[in-house]
Amino acid sequence: MTKMAILHGKRLMWRSFSSLSSNPLRVCIVGSGPAGFYTAEKMLKGHQGAEVDIIDRLPTPFGLVRSGVAPDHQETKIVVNQFSRVALNERCSFFGNVSLGSSVALSELREMYHVVVLAYGAESDRVLGVLGEDLSGIYSAREFVWWYNGHPDYSNLAPDLKSTDTAIILGQGNVALDVARILLRPTLELKTTDIANHALTSLAESSIRKVYLVGRRGPVQAACTAKELREVLGIKDLYIHIQEADLLKSPADEEELKNNRIKRRVHELLSKAAATQPSHPRLGQRELHFIFFRRPDSFLRSDNSNGNVTGVRFEKTILQENGDPGKWSAVGTGQFEDLECGLVLKSIGYKSVPVDGLPYDHHKGVVPNHRGRILSDTSTGRIEQGLYVVGWLKRGPTGIIATNLYCAEETVASIFEDLEKGVLTPTTTPKPGREGLVKLLDSRNLRFVPFSGWEKIDLKEKTIGSLRNKTREKITSWEELLKVANK
Template sequence: MAFFHARKYLLLSRSLSSSLYSSRWLHVCVVGSGPAGLYTAEKMLKAHKGAEIDIIDRLPTPFGLVRSGVAPDHPETKIVVNQFSRVASNERCSFFGNVSLGTSISLFELREIYDVVVLAYGAESDRVLGIPGEDLKGIYSAREFVWWYNGHPDYNNLTPDLNSTDTAVVLGQGNVALDVARILLRPTAELATTDIADHALVSLQESSIRRVYLVGRRGPVQAACTAKELREILGIKDLYVHIQEADLLKSSADEKEMKNSRIQRRVYELLSKAATSQHAHPISGQRELHFVFFRRPDRFLHSDTGVNVSGVHFEKTHLQGDSGKQFAVGTGEFEDLDCGLVLKSIGYKSVPVDGLPFNHRKGVVPNVQGRVLGDTSEHAIIEKGLYVVGWLKRGPTGIIGTNLFCAEETVASISEDLQQGVLTPSSEPLKPGRQGLLQVLDSKDVRYVPFRGWEKIDMKEKIDGSLRNKPREKITSWEELLHVADG
């Protein structure tokens, strides 16, 4: 069976020769199977031929945000899964799904078991605005909405109401903001051939939303999206795009920013072109995308019942500061924007676990080139054998490829510490590695999903998807995922 009690694996591992186990292996545990974790595993396998790597993840499925974060209409971005699958199926690598750091096993236990522990579990929470009305119904984080339409098992019951309003407001103008706006506005016939979760497709097919506002605190020069993402949403068929031409006026500081950034210059050019080519008025029933600049939310407005969101009260802003450091300040002028759905795309946030130093202000683990520091002070001591990579290390920024360079830096630090004898002094007893993990999981009766359990999930999703002309039909409930993995 693919769904394992740890005791079964222990009996198998004890049949290995004692000479193999007593040789000096480097036992590595990577917590998190997203891009940062799998790039780290790949680099470790190449750099250290004696390394045995275990990857644990709280989900029964690997690949992190490649599966749960990449938009369903971006299949080319998901091709990296083929590379990651080769890493996870390497004979010196093992995947342990359905194993949660902090509940299934503690950080202290992992550090006792492994020579090296690399934390790569990313950011699974959200930043908050901290303004009145933020808890009204109809307000969601972009992460929640993305996980909902991507079939994440934590959010298959989210049920956002898309048919009681014709207007949605997206707070933010980064790539994730453009993703959620595009999913709301794209013809569902085009989404039907993607791997979008079936429950989301049905809801979008019944959606009455025809108007989406993308709202940013600063101007078009500072929009945080890439030209590729912007070009894609502007290219949606029969979409009316509205941009106030007055918002496109540039200051001398804006000009300097654009001169120093090809990306910002290209984004501005695309927005300017869209503004000049827009129709005078939208056609009745036509879907609309409105870019709104120089606005920051002051509070959320509630409906007559006092339960649901009915709009956003915005303060107008203007920019202050030098080029590259311009920030939005309020003008004291306000306006309301009516809507029945709000998606906050204002940033992800990592969460700490017991025993892990954490900078709550920055939302990262204090580190130097991936080496975890004992605290946030200037003279903090390095935590031996504990490393960090990805969003936990640098904050929730960058694209999938950014994690490759991030992983290279962390693995270089591990290699340097090995060369200097920091990690494996001969005076210390050998750490058990995988066998120790199996013993802990067995003692707590944790049933884990190995990589071949994921392969069974993968196969069923692809077979079910082929029946509906989709690349896969995602399994979206914990119960069914574990049942299929059990095989």
């Protein structure tokens, strides 16, 4: 029997199981990004007696689809239409402006709901831990992405793009390529997107003409996809520089490429770009430099600087097998070189934030779990009854939007297995669910934003956007978002 047939069979069993319930299965999902909405969709389809509430600390839904996907990737954002249909289901409710921890405690949600699924993603960043990391002019890529996407927490970030002509991006994954593309792409091509107006203005006045994309390992290990790489390499009138010596392949590289079609395509694109570029850029031409086998040792500042970064000292690296067959780590060689810049963007990975009462693996940055069931004790495999996890909080900050679909299917399958086994007992233990949450928020004088409030924001953004020939003009302040939502 195929996996799809097994899943289909389970869905039929779940629907039959749900019809026996006289009390609804109360489900709360914390986080309204792709992982949260895919989980809600699977719950509603698989259990006809389920009532699903989605809470989010922002007044706007859709998580990284709204604040993470690049503005020039509008086709990727079409998935919000599917998520909106989920939110409009009569058994689903959205509670925006509700923060886990400050608005409502995890323990309170567990009292009110049979099932609590944590899907709030990764809202922090990994740190390098190197000297000078706190200098001004150094940002995480997440902060920069949220700034140009109009996230209300970062609309006032105001990175200085005028005082330098050079930016260094640490990392070579898709987010790093997104950031490089936004910095180097002609603003005329961004004008019609949903990029935040403050970012468009700043980019139009930007002095940055040269961007370095720096990775610890080689082109074979670059973490980007061919689609993202092809897009940045295709920017009009952009000079691309890649050292051809970096593209030489070791026997281990050959083996890695042989077993990975995506990496093979990425290497082919880099090789073609290196071979077809002239030896020097034209005067005034924008430049993108791919730098491999370098890791940051420290950030530099000049003696007369006001605390702003002026460059990065890199240590050259080589690859060594780290003990796992086929796994290679970048090891320092003791050789150093400096690159000057006035802006650094660290694209070295997102990190989830722990919550009181929640088991958390600080090293991996995830909640310990088995197929979405949260483990209170990893040594014994003891699970937290009724508490589940999905998305980046479950598996780490990896994958594309669609990855969350399979991740949600696995977690929802675990929930339904627990229902079948009697671990969750909605028939014998009624819970207040939605009514309880509304009552609690009301008692704390906390005004939540329902989905109808988001629809008001959505309408206003699209209306203003259409007047400016844009997809939408994002509202970027908390005050204005809440004002529009509560009209």
